[in-house]
Amino acid sequence: MDDIVRQAMAKWPNVPDCYGWLGLDSRGQWWMRDDRAQALGTFQSGIPGAKGSVLRHDKLIEFIQRNCEADALGCWYFQNGPQRVYIELEATPHIWRIADDFVVCSHTGTEAHVHKCLMDEKGKVYLCTHLGLGLVHSLDVPKAADALALAIWTLEEVVEADMPAQYGYVMSPQERHKASQQA
Structure with a gap:
């Protein structure tokens, strides 16, 4: 994880987590999912436009990839400064x-x-x-x-x-988060 990210986490420890805004497809491409894309359906739905827009900025992609990991529940996220941006998976982490x-x-x-x-x-x-x-x-x-x-x-x-449970990853942290909020 980048030092600048660790410093931001220490400076702002209580920033809320972000769900649904970032996806990783089955070809290793990153997708930014704005409100319009999220309103169309889940990242995994296959609905045209629901994936969002593919990221093309090399430095941003490198930053995301250096600062990704999984939490204790198997939800993958990108640590964007003080904020965890959870990743929707099309296939696997x-x-x-x-x-x-x-x-x-x-x-x-x-x-x-x-x-x-x-x-x-x-x-x-x-x-x-x-x-x-x-x-x-x-x-x-x-x-x-x-x-x-x-x-x-x-x-x-x-x-x-069976693979997500067997290998300890969550396809949609957003759906998991919604379900935990309703429980």
Whole structure:
């Protein structure tokens, strides 16, 4: 986490959390979700416009990626100064890219060590690593197949709906927050 972020957290310790405004898609792209986008539906809904606008500012993306982590409940967030901006996930907290030599990196650029390779009932491929679970980027699925063919990794089957609970992440912190407010 950046020092400037830690300093802001110390200076303003009681800033309310932010929900629904930031999303990570299945290709590792960040999305800004304004009120209009949120009114159209959830990030995961597939409704045109509900995802919001894809972020293109490299420095902002780098700042977000340096300052992301998960809370104790498995909700991923970006620490934006003193405020936690919770992240809506389209798939998983990490999107993996696989190099030709089978080195795996997260969408953030962080290298990961693979523990196991998984495939769900829809044929989506995931890697469980020391950083956590992530979806393999669609362009890199052939490289994952090569790693399996070379016995670098072995394949286990999983059920997509079971994965958030099994691997400890929350797809929609916003929905979780709404449910806790109504309870």
